[in-house]
Amino acid sequence: MEEKTVSKIHKVLLQNRKSGSFSGIIDVLSFDVSEILLETELGMLLIKGNDLHVNRLTLEKGEIDVEGRIDSLAYSDVNTYNNKNESFFGRIFK
Numbered sequence: 001m002e003e004k005t006v007s008k009i010h011k012v013l014l015q016n017r018k019s020g021s022f023s024g025i026i027d028v029l030s031f032d033v034s035e036i037l038l039e040t041e042l043g044m045l046l047i048k049g050n051d052l053h054v055n056r057l058t059l060e061k062g063e064i065d066v067e068g069r070i071d072s073l074a075y076s077d078v079n080t081y082n083n084k085n086e087s088f089f090g091r092i093f094k
Helices: 088-092
Strands: 011-015 019-023 025-031 035-040 043-058 063-076
Touching: 011 063, 019 043, 025 043, 025 063
Parallel strands: none
Antiparallel strands: 011 019, 019 063, 025 035, 035 043, 043 063
């Protein structure tokens, strides 16, 4: 029997490090002015920066728009994040 591969779509559009549009978002786990932690179709996404604001969030469509100074985007596996025996930062930066 042949297995079908489901294509997961996740897009990142970053404009001048001042705004970003993201699709393929499953959930927003946490956010403040310096960090936003998202669960995406392809793993966890940690957005770091300054003066970050969520302008639009549509979880039904899996979309989010972010403004502020975006300094970094870091991905990790969902399984790594769900390992409860490690610290929060240990799970994110493994």
